[in-house]
Structure formats: C-alpha cells, structure tokens
Amino acid sequence: MPKQEVILHYQGIFNFEIIGHLLNNLKDESEARNISISHYKKILSVMIEALENVFKYCENFEKEPGLFPQYYPFFSLEFKNGGYVVTTANPILKSDIEKLTSHIDKINSLDKEGLRQLFRATLTNGQFSAKGGAGLGFIEMAKTSCEKIEYTFVPINERFSYYTCVVNISQNALNVE
Amino acid sequence: MNNFYLAETEFTPEISFNIEKRKLAFKGVSRPEDVVKFYQPAVNWLREFDENVLSHSSAKLNIPSIHVEFRLTYFNSASSKMLLQLLEIIKKVQDKGIDIIIDWYYDANDEAMYDDGADLSEAVNLPFNFHTI
Numbered sequence: 001m002p003k004q005e006v007i008l009h010y011q012g013i014f015n016f017e018i019i020g021h022l023l024n025n026l027k028d029e030s031e032a033r034n035i036s037i038s039h040y041k042k043i044l045s046v047m048i049e050a051l052e053n054v055f056k057y058c059e060n061f062e063k064e065p066g067l068f069p070q071y072y073p074f075f076s077l078e079f080k081n082g083g084y085v086v087t088t089a090n091p092i093l094k095s096d097i098e099k100l101t102s103h104i105d106k107i108n109s110l111d112k113e114g115l116r117q118l119f120r121a122t123l124t125n126g127q128f129s130a131k132g133g134a135g136l137g138f139i140e141m142a143k144t145s146c147e148k149i150e151y152t153f154v155p156i157n158e159r160f161s162y163y164t165c166v167v168n169i170s171q172n173a174l175n176v177e
Numbered sequence: 178m179n180n181f182y183l184a185e186t187e188f189t190p191e192i193s194f195n196i197e198k199r200k201l202a203f204k205g206v207s208r209p210e211d212v213v214k215f216y217q218p219a220v221n222w223l224r225e226f227d228e229n230v231l232s233h234s235s236a237k238l239n240i241p242s243i244h245v246e247f248r249l250t251y252f253n254s255a256s257s258k259m260l261l262q263l264l265e266i267i268k269k270v271q272d273k274g275i276d277i278i279i280d281w282y283y284d285a286n287d288e289a290m291y292d293d294g295a296d297l298s299e300a301v302n303l304p305f306n307f308h309t310i
Contacts, residue, residue, distance in 0.1 A: 016210045020187060037286040041251070045289060048208055048253055123261055124300050128213055136254030144289065 007033070007077045007084075014058055014073040014090070019051045022075060039174050043077065043084050045144050046167050049137040050088045051075060053165070056133055061091040061160060071162050082171035092163040097153055100163075107138050108148045115143050146173035178229065181222040190249060192219050194226070201245045201267070203260075207252035216259035223266040227273075242276035243267070247294065248310075250284070257293060264301040277303060285309040 007029050010022060026047060030040040054073050061067055074089040092100070110118060119139045128134055142149055150166040178196065185191035190205040201223075209215035245267060252260065271277040279298075283290035291307060298305040 037284065038288075041284075041287050041289060044251065048251075052208070052253060052255075120296060120300060123257060123296060126258070126262070128255070128258070134212070134255040134258040136257065140254040 002079075003081070005079045007079055009076045011072050011074045012069075014054055014062075016055060019048070019055060022051060023048065026077065039084075042144050042169055042174060043086070046084075046086050046141050046169055047077065049141050050086050050165065050167060053137055054088050054090045056129075057090050057092055057096075057163075060093050060096075064091065064160065067091050067156065067160065071156055071160075074164075080168075083174060084169045086167045086169070087164065089162060089164040091156060091160045092153070094155075094159060094161055097161060097163075101151070103135075104138055104149050104151055107142045110142075112143075112146070115139055119143065141167050144173065145169045146176060178226065181219065183219070189215055190252075194219070194222055196226075196240075199240055199243050201243065202248070203246070204248040206250055207256040207260075209256070212253070212255040212259055216256075216263070220259070220262055220266070223263055227266055227269050240275055242278060243270065245277060245279040246282070247280070248282045249290070250287075251290075252293070257297065261297055261300055264297060264303060268301055268303055271303065279303060279305045280308060281305045282308045282310050 008022060008025055010018070012018075023044070026040075026044060029035075030043070035043070054075070058073070061071075071091050073091075074087070076085075076087045078085045078087070107115065107118070119136060122135045122139060125135075138149060145167050147168040147170050150168075152164045153161040154164075155161050180196055181192065181194035183189070183192040185205040188206055188208045188210075190203050190207045193200070193202045193204075195202075267277055267279075281291075281294035281298075283294065294305050294307060
C-alpha cells in the first residue's frame with residue numbers, strides 16, 4: 001500500500017443504514033488489500049464507535065435549516081504512516097461541547113491501565129444516555145488506538161459548531177496483541 | 178414458560194434461551210440501532226425465568242445447571258452494558274444454588290474479544306471458560 005491513501009470516504013445524509021454500507025465497504029476493502037483479520041477487527045471497532053457517535057447527534061441537526069450541504073456529516077478512513085486514521089465530522093449543538101470535551105480530555109489524560117479502570121467502572125454503572133449511549137465509545141476507541149483522541153470545533157452559526165474527531169490507530173497499536 | 182428465540186441479523190445476534198436444554202446462547206454481531214430496546218425482551222425473559230421458574234423449591238432438582246454460551250464475533254460498547262445486565266440476572270440464578278457454566282468463544286486473531294469477555298467476567302464476578310475458534 002502507498003505511504004498515505006484514503007481507503008473510505010463519505011459525506012452526506014447519515015442514518016443507521018449508511019453505517020451498515022460503510023462497514024460492508026470496509027470488509028470489501030480489507031479483503032481487496034489483504035488487511036489481516038487482527039488489523040481489520042481493530043479498524044472495525046474504532047469505525048463503529050465513531051460512526052455511532054455521529055448517528056447519536058443526527059436528530060439534533062438533521063432538521064436544522066442552513067446546515068447542508070456544506071456541513072453534512074463526514075467520515076474517512078486513511079492509511080497513514082503504517083497505521084489507520086478514522087476521521088468523523090458532524091454539526092453539534094454548542095451547548096453539548098463542554099460535556100463532550102470534558103469527557104474526551106479525561107480519557108486523553110489516562111494511561112492504558114487508567115483506561116481499563118474507567119472502562120470497567122463505566123461498564124458497571126448501568127447508565128444509558130437519552131440517546132442510548134453507554135459512555136463507553138470513546139474509551140473503547142482510546143483503548144484500541146493507543147493514541148490520544150484529537151478534536152476540533154468550528155463555529156457554524158449561533159447554535160451549532162462543526163465537530164471533527166480524529167482517531168489514529170498507530171502502527172504500534174496494530175501490533176499490540 | 179416458553180423458550181426465547183431471536184434470529185440473527187446483519188447487526189443483531191441470535192439469542193436462544195432453551196429451558197429443556199438448560200442453555201442460554203448468544204451468537205453473531207451485536208450493534209443494534211437501539212441497544213436497550215433490542216435487549217429488553219431478553220432481559221425480561223431472564224428475569225421471569227429467575228423469578229418464576231427458579232423460585233420453586235424443586236428448581237435445583239429439575240435444573241441442576243445452566244450452560245451459557247457466547248459465540249459473538251463483534252459487539253459494540255453499548256451492547257456490553259446490556260450483556261452485563263443479562264449476566265447479572267444469571268448471577269442471581271447461581272445464587273439460588275444452580276450451577277452456571279459460561280463458555281466464551283473468540284477468534285484466535287481477535288484478542289480484543291478475549292479482553293471483552295475478561296472484562297465482563299470480572300464485572301459480574303462469574304468465571305468464564307475461554308475457547309479460541
């Protein structure tokens with residue numbers, strides 16, 4: 001494979017069926033590129049959690065006038081420096097930003113053992129958000145990728161910002177048993 | 178009480194609870210659109226099984242042990258919370274004196290699936306038997 005290459009790319013209307021299509025595309029691309037089962041499973045895990053995060057925000061923005069087409073949700077999977085980069089972007093209510101950044105910053109501050117402990121504590125708290133989130137998705141992505149989760153927010157209008165989240169599954173993470 | 182069965186789909190697992198065979202089984206992929214809604218019928222069935230069937234004094238004689246089998250190829254993080262909820266009910270069954278045997282099958286190339294099983298085993302405080310496929 002070249003040093004850097006976009007494997008999958010999507011921008012547009014987003015729903016549960018689109019997640020399925022993108023996962024099927026990942027399977028096809030993995031087979032075509034001889035990506036090992038072990039690497040495929042790690043990409044799959046990060047990709048599903050990332051796409052499900054976008055899906056959770058959909059109902060907040062899909063009926064908002066003036067966002068589309070320029071702020072449609074976005075997804076890409078790239079091969080880069082021997083690892084894989086999963087990028088998602090979507091409009092997010094500005095009122096949700098503080099809670100989200102605090103959650104990601106907390107995860108980014110933890111080492112491997114800290115992530116394991118937070119995962120187990122969150123697993124056993126029995127709580128689900130109103131959107132069905134279990135609070136485990138970002139922890140799972142951080143555990144799998146072994147890298148800090150990167151994010152940016154670019155203001156769109158008074159209520160919304162465009163939120164981009166980047167998860168690097170480094171070459172080292174791919175080789176962790 | 179009837180047995181419980183849900184057929185496997187592209188994004189939800191086969192779930193089979195069979196009283197005669199004393200077996201609870203999960204197989205396939207779990208990433209439902211609404212994880213709570215999907216697992217609630219299974220949670221309800223297990224609760225009823227625990228509260229009604231196993232509360233009779235003869236239960237231990239009729240059902241000395243229950244075999245729980247996980248053959249999941251992938252489950253999202255939200256599903257793990259529901260699996261734990263089901264395992265917590267199974268733990269209650271064990272507390273009634275019924276032996277619980279839990280087999281967790283995973284692909285030898287998928288160490289994360291082993292870790293997921295270990296996390297659930299520790300969280301519910303029930304031993305799992307791990308098997309590679």
